[in-house]
Amino acid sequence: MYRVSPFVRHFGQALLAGIALATLWLTLSPASYYDAIEWRIAELSLPLWMAPFPVALTPMGIVSEGLMALFLFFVGKELWEAIRLERGALAGRRAGVPLGAMIGGWIGAVLVWLVSSALFETALEASTGTGWPLPIGSDVVLCYLFGRLIFGNGHPALHLLLLITIANDIVGLTVVGLVYPAAGLRLAWLGLVVLAVGLVWLFFARLAHPELSEREHRRAFALWPYVLAGAMSWLGVVLAGLPGALGLLPLVPVIPHADRAFGLFAEAEEFLHDPLNRLAHLLVRPLAVVLFLFGLTRGGVDVLALAPTTGTVLLACWLGKPLGVVVGAVFAARGLGFDLPQGVRLRDLLIVAMISGISFTVPVLALDSAVPGGAMAEAARLGLVISLLAGAAAFLLARALRRGHVRAGRGRT
Template sequence: MMYRISPFLRRFALALLCGIGLATLWANLWPAGYYDFIEWRIADPNLPDWIWAGTVTLTPFMVVTDMLMALFFFFIGKELWEALVLERGSLSGRRAGLPLGLSIGGMIGAAAAWLTLSALIETAEEAVPGGGWTVPLGSDTVLIYLFARMAFGRGHPALHLTILMAISTDILALLVLGLSNPNLSVRLVWLALPLLAAVVVGRLFGRRPSVDATERRRLRGQRLWPYLLAGAVSWFGTAASGMPASLGLLPIIPAIARAERSFGLFAEAEGLLNDPLNRLTRAIMWPLTAILFLFGLIRGGVDLLAFAPTTAVTLGALWIGRPLGLALAALVLISLFGNRLPRRVGWRHLAVIAPLMAIGFSVPAVAIGAALPGGAMAEAARAGLVLSLLAGPAALLLARILKV
């Protein structure tokens, strides 16, 4: 049974699209004002080298991408964690094989297509041979959900499978992005800070009170401030280590006291649960709407004159590489290893899921800054990400043709 999905997910998608649309208009009608806005120097904190490598400049670009978007990845990371560990979780036990396998297959296909097309058609002077392959690994959970709901309806198992794949793709892509950073060094020792924060807060506050626990013990288990403090420490340690700062809140998710069973991905019924993990998630729902609008505004401004071979490479990786990788993974997992599709999900549904997963914006937009040189090449890649959103309407047309 698939429970009703929270209406916030649709609001997130619309807020992101509005930000992208406004940013593109702004970047083309008044480019100087747009780039002055996203690069505005708010402050220049002076941190010792042993804490932070290089100079730190707070700009709207950094605040939104590295700080505020950590809340969004906490939001989807929470859903992935619950799917893995809770009773009846969507990825518990053997259920994890197919969605994770399809996600990994799509990521491999996207990376392979990027490398192949880069070698064949890339002309940018700043391009590095074999570089940039992490850009198309991720997808966009909220935008994929928006189009998948229109394609399958809100209660269909194919919608559930699509969301699972989008979440796992985004989290895995961020992890690969962090681990493939060539600048990683001894600074990785800072990752001990998130680990320590998670262990301490988990042992002191994250255990569920026993049935015969005192009222004081129960109240202590419902406090939120220890998790907020642990989250701040975890974010700082992750950022200082050189890993993507947007991953900074993920380490504390397993340490937060949670419900005993899952109601499904982004289930509206979880709004009635009073465990700390669901209370924290509810607290950031409305702020996330504004954050995703700002992310679209900061990252979505596309110069219509920025089209270049990098744009074609980006689109080819997402529109050709990911669907092909997904299709090959499906053939291997289902035909050779005997994995079964969920009930009421067939090959026609997978044919629609493939172009849906070719949508890439939020995580690839984060990856551009770390994987590509700045300037024209990054702008051309960003144009490809925005154009990839056209895969959504294409998937809806295919769904109508196939009558899924």
């Protein structure tokens, strides 16, 4: 089985370091922390036809709306390859159980959020069900850290976990952007995205066909056209009122890529030279810095912010999503006749479902749009950080299941 490249572990360590530093800073000096992350570096006076509200550049905004687009591009590339390429994890019948687990997790998280928020008042300014898309998102790198600790680097259950969490991140942020646009949707600006994708495909990407000349092939493999098209696509997404972190995703399908999948974040991809993998390789080191900055600017937790919203977040993440993952996967396997991924057993699926209850990066990105600010947002952020304990619970469950399996084996002998 293929091995996951070690840089994913480094991403998780960088993110945790940023969260820890932010929480310490917020605890010791909350005023200076908020002054730093909300410092208005510049005020942009844009015409109303571009932006209906004043735009201020802040460290938090630059990281969340700009730099995190690089991270979503990076993980989106893995999801696209899983769908599109030969032997991809979502190609053909391989997609059955993972899709069942994903959809089940989304439904379970949303239903529990809606029920919980109806039973317990979350905030005076919030209507029932406010923020329901928030628990759809997950956290690829932190789920990977715990998954690798439990399963090891080459276990197929780890790859199922990565697949589910990548899809959760992209779908979760997209749903939040559509349901709670920051400044109202102006979808006409998506024409700029279509133009960027169309131009780069017409004049560059389509020339990567092996039957064309070497000169055209070299032109298709140049990176600068995709960088320029990415900037144009990002601008179109932002002006359309959608989260800037989604801005580079529309470009992923048209960039020339490898002929077959080697697995999610596979070490073998480091030796590939197609434009999509080369762009991903160039992002590896910068993304560790980006995730540290994201943890620093968005991960500061007020430990006194405990409120009903905190419980709603945890119920959706710890109960709704894992239960939905298991039910969806089992239904796909036994109800629809799809096979579990080779090497994945039912107890592995239970561990994967529990780890998927970790929710931080994308839900925090969506926090300001999905729930009212102030106390409710801080209570939700606290719940998202506490959700990391699902990893520790999964580790303990895995040890208990392993011991039970060993004892059962000894009993049979």
